[in-house]
Amino acid sequence: MSVIQSIDMDDIYKELKNNTIKIDANGNDISSEEDSGSATSDSIEENENESIEQLKLRSLTRYNDGSVKLRNPYIEQLESDYLYHLSLGSASHDLHEMFGDVKFVCMGGTSSRMKDFAYYVMKEIGHKLPAGTQLQDISELSGRYSMYKVGPVLSVSHGMGTPSIGILLHEIIKLMYHAKCKDPTFFRIGTCGGIGIDGGTVVVSNEGVDGCLRNTYEVAVLGKNISRPAKLDQKLARELMSLADLERDGYETVCGKTMCANDFYEGQGRLDGAFCDFTEKDKMNFLHKCKDFGVVNIEMEATIFGALTYHAGIKAAIVCVALLNRLKGDQVSTPKDIMLEWQKRPQVLVSRYIKKKLRLSHGH
Numbered sequence: 001m002s003v004i005q006s007i008d009m010d011d012i013y014k015e016l017k018n019n020t021i022k023i024d025a026n027g028n029d030i031s032s033e034e035d036s037g038s039a040t041s042d043s044i045e046e047n048e049n050e051s052i053e054q055l056k057l058r059s060l061t062r063y064n065d066g067s068v069k070l071r072n073p074y075i076e077q078l079e080s081d082y083l084y085h086l087s088l089g090s091a092s093h094d095l096h097e098m099f100g101d102v103k104f105v106c107m108g109g110t111s112s113r114m115k116d117f118a119y120y121v122m123k124e125i126g127h128k129l130p131a132g133t134q135l136q137d138i139s140e141l142s143g144r145y146s147m148y149k150v151g152p153v154l155s156v157s158h159g160m161g162t163p164s165i166g167i168l169l170h171e172i173i174k175l176m177y178h179a180k181c182k183d184p185t186f187f188r189i190g191t192c193g194g195i196g197i198d199g200g201t202v203v204v205s206n207e208g209v210d211g212c213l214r215n216t217y218e219v220a221v222l223g224k225n226i227s228r229p230a231k232l233d234q235k236l237a238r239e240l241m242s243l244a245d246l247e248r249d250g251y252e253t254v255c256g257k258t259m260c261a262n263d264f265y266e267g268q269g270r271l272d273g274a275f276c277d278f279t280e281k282d283k284m285n286f287l288h289k290c291k292d293f294g295v296v297n298i299e300m301e302a303t304i305f306g307a308l309t310y311h312a313g314i315k316a317a318i319v320c321v322a323l324l325n326r327l328k329g330d331q332v333s334t335p336k337d338i339m340l341e342w343q344k345r346p347q348v349l350v351s352r353y354i355k356k357k358l359r360l361s362h363g364h
């Protein structure tokens, strides 16, 4: 058995490596700043700082009318911007006409899930298609992602892992800008492995952490690692939790940290990949440490989803259903029909939220 370097879990709070630049939501380099949030810090001052940060973020990411502003001066200079992986362009399509009314962008890994969600949410919000028509996959030509529009809801597939959802997030955020969408809210509707929770349990994430339990998303840009906070909207998470109802739903909904792994097998401590250089004891120790740290589930997109939406000043939430309890095994072998029923659960919660917001905005 080859030797691998073990993760020193006690080092998780230490500074990132020297060649990593930490940037805050406003794009400032904060690599040299001490970590804030010690138990002795004054909470009123923290709240004030938080509000100031939110205001600065808003001025960087919104025009006065609430429409999405990009943090990239080069886009304005382009004569036309082609969103290659969506098969849509600012010159070839009237993006404002097509998407200007979008308020909710829902993403999930597979095309079939996002098509099902589009039909489900259509029924839930009472959206009617013209007689004899059906929903069209707007990005079909790209052959990469599938996208359906149901009134103010966009339902898009993102594929697997951070690179895939990262490309989509860049293009969808640009789409929001070209379409002049006002204050959109983003959701990831997914599946995950639970830690200490039964299969079928729904998880609302309160933050994303990476495979070393850091609450950041790191990416190499021009030869340097850039690290951005992987934050999710706390109020939105609480509101989603308030819409869950154990008695009515018949299943549990919990809130906690979500680990974003860069791999399904070794990266999630599975013993059933093509390779495994650790023991079952190592795996269980790691999963228990994650659990003690507040991690309730593992998937493969949470950090980048939190980081890019936060950087864009977009309210975002992740709702996943656990397909298994990783403390009890690694194989995902639940029968297909049960799995499909479980996958509906995050859709039900997100639809409830959308319905509630639409009712409020229509004044009833």
Ligand SMILES: O=P(O)(O)O[C@H]1O[C@H](CO)[C@@H](O)[C@H]1O
Residues within 6 Å of the ligand: 108, 109, 110, 159, 160, 161, 189, 190, 191, 192, 264, 299, 300, 301, 320
């Ligand atoms: O939530 P969905 O889209 O199912 O994605 C989850 O499932 C995939 C692995 O099977 C990863 O992409 C993980 O994040």
Ligand SMILES: O=c1cc[nH]c(=O)[nH]1
Residues within 6 Å of the ligand: 191, 192, 193, 194, 264, 268, 298, 299, 300, 323, 332
């Ligand atoms: O264990 C699991 C199940 C779904 N998706 C993951 O990434 N991990």
